[in-house]
Amino acid sequence: MEIHRDSDQADDPAQKVSVSMPASRIAAVKARVGSRGFSAYLNAAVERQIQRDLLDELLQASEDETGPIPQAMSDRATEALRRAEALASSDAWSGSGTQDEDTRKDSTWRDRAAD
DSSP states (O other), X not given: OOOOOGGGGGGSOOOOOOOOOOHHHHHHHHHHHTGGGHHHHHHHHHHHHHHHHHHHXXXXXXXXXXXXXXXXXXXXXXXXXXXXXXXXXXXXHHOOSOXXXXXXXXXXXXXXXXX
């Protein structure tokens, strides 16, 4: 399975698309990254979803080959994912929301994840 990274996108020209989403979600994204970082934020979210989809496919293929994952292991993985999601949604993870636009532009979710 191939997962595209940002460095792979240098040769992949951008295309404009129209996306419908609730106004409150649009406002939440703009509050985090400003209007100039909106596309990059959505691009990162789509990349993460594709990676999750690929992981689900890989896990299903593995389960098809070797049988189901032991329940204890599945429970540990589920709890780890819940903790990661809680951390990602906390103020400590997302920042205070008071950065100026230039700082927000340069501070992607990947930069925060590396901290």
